[in-house]
Amino acid sequence: MNIKRYGFPLAVAAAASLLLTSCAANESAASGSDSDSSLSGTLIGGGASSQQAAQEAWVAAFQEANPDVTVEYAPEGSGAGRENFMAGASSFAGSDAAFTSDEISSGEFASCAADSSIIEIPAYISPIAIVFNVDGIDSLNLDAATLAGIFSGEITTWNDEAITSQNPDADLPDQAITAVHRSDESGTTENFTDYLHAAAGDIWDSEASETWPYDGGEGAQGTSGVIDAVTNGTGTIGYADASRAGDLGTVAVGVGDEYVPYSAEAAAAIVDASPFAEGREDGDLAIELDRSSTEAGVYPIVLVSYLIACSEYEDAEAAELTKAYLSYVISDEGQAVSEEAAGTAPISSTLFDKASTAVEAIK
Template sequence: MNHTRFAALAAAALGGALLLANCGSDPAPATEDTAGGSGAQPTPSESCPSGTVNAEGSSAQKNAIEEAIAAYQAECPDVTINYNPTGSGAGIKQFNAAQVDFAGSDSALKTEADSGKSEAEAAKERCGGNEAWDIPMVVGPIAVAYNVAGVDGLVLDGPTTAKIFNGTIKTWNDQAIAKLNPGVTLPSDKIAVFYRSDESGTTENFMKYLQAASAGAWKTEPSKTWEGAGSGKTKSDGVAEGVKSTPNSITYVEWSYARDNKLAMAKVDTGSGTPVELTGESAGQAVAAAKPDGTGNDLRLSLDYATKADGAYPIVLVTYEVVCSKGLDASKTELVKGFLTSFASQKTQDSLQEIGYAPLPAEVRTKVDAAIKAIS
């Protein structure tokens, strides 16, 4: 990934993001030409800390966070941000074990315990008895990517997608697929399904869509571990490469990986009347309509995967940066806040569209700014 074009973000990106909303209020969004109300942008020597931050987790945000790191380190060269995209499950485990300073996860910390402590309880313990917050940072649309020669603009709906991924629909010329794609010549070949074999927030979010939109065709409860049909591949780049190299195959994968690998992507028939193409705008519409599901500065969101809103692409995930509200070493806290402030800035968020992500909607970004400012 070429990061050099982002070096020009410089002080404008960081300075604009530092106009943060007051916690607990509903202020206007930050502007890009003021800082602290003075109208003057801080110089790097005034605004930049120094040191190293280690983070781990979601591979869905890998490309986005790499771009954000490049932009921030161009402005603050004495800060090193290390991010290991091992998957959401691994990131949460490493954060709760105090091995990393923050974690990236494509689903918010779970408050229900499978056995022992819940993820949220373990995170609170790791943060010295202080709450851990889920801060939405990256909007990663999930593409249903496929490789079928001669088939462009494939249309799928929730029930049909669920039946493909649970193995009920086995061939491309199945009547259900043909009905959604009149006039398209579909092969009789067997469908090769690829899924994430590692624990993945992308898997969990895709299963949430299948459960919500399939009219009962998907029976399995969503989780980070895949429960459907197919062959497993490790991480996002694994399933993308699987489809790229395998004729008559299909997978679920983040938009950025589908774009990077030049994979065809299905349009989604949500029942709104017109199949919805995956774009930054259509994904952003789904996130803007999400309902708050946390309290205070814990900004977890409840997405409507079965939305029929006109023009809204329903298969989206939000990657959260999981942070200690308090309890992290003071020097690390300064570093984490500095980086996340830059990451959440409008300039950086807007730039992510170039690599297959949707920017945070303005109403969400204002709350994110306030939460980052409140970390102490």
């Protein structure tokens, strides 16, 4: 694995200072890190609400370094963001899913120059933690089949042999399991169910879905609702953005012959271990996540969200601002700010190289 390392976390308030002083190798000059920035204008974007905290941090730091630029990001959801980008209402979009090849070939992108391709950068990588509340237990090892059994309702008590056999040193109680899921449409649910279907399809026969596909369990609204339900219940288990795990117990997920706890490095590693989608233009870095990977050190339950832009714009100002903003987002500083603000996994050096090439080609 070729993962970026940071000596200390960066607070959002310090990001502007770092932008002015850093000479990090991965930072493009187009990021606007020069205090004498000549950039000006308004950049419009919008889309995935999963990116909201990261976008707020990115925008604040970028605007501090570029005081004559205004960046507006509306966290209206991936679908709306994609539609507005295609309609020409925004210069870039955030999306929890890349465009399919069919959507690209049949669609029109009004902000882009005629015959322009699009770029899709997996710039936001967030591990999804399996959290639980069982008295006296802080961590558990669970493979995909066991997780599928728990969340589908087939495994109903904490001392079930499927759980105890993987955790021989844990004093698991004869207590009912309450599996908590999102009651609203959710990209987190879609990614979690995609993992369960890919890694334990003989048990989890439902395809990936933004809505919870099985009866039973306890539904909760939003990430906060899931965390509250698990925290305030007994014998509860749920799934949520890893940045919200807090003091709850967490699961190390079975991968091959090992159990891998969530971490920034392991989340970034599953992206590097997965192939790019076939048949794409240069700069379109859509990932086919290999949720069933057995490669050492990967954490397969992640949400990967994209920044989508034109390779070539009709409007020169939109091109300049988009190129500068995306250059900052994928830089060391941008990724560190996102990690601090939203608990994301910084992209690896391998992915940065590909993303940087794509962004530098914007014109």
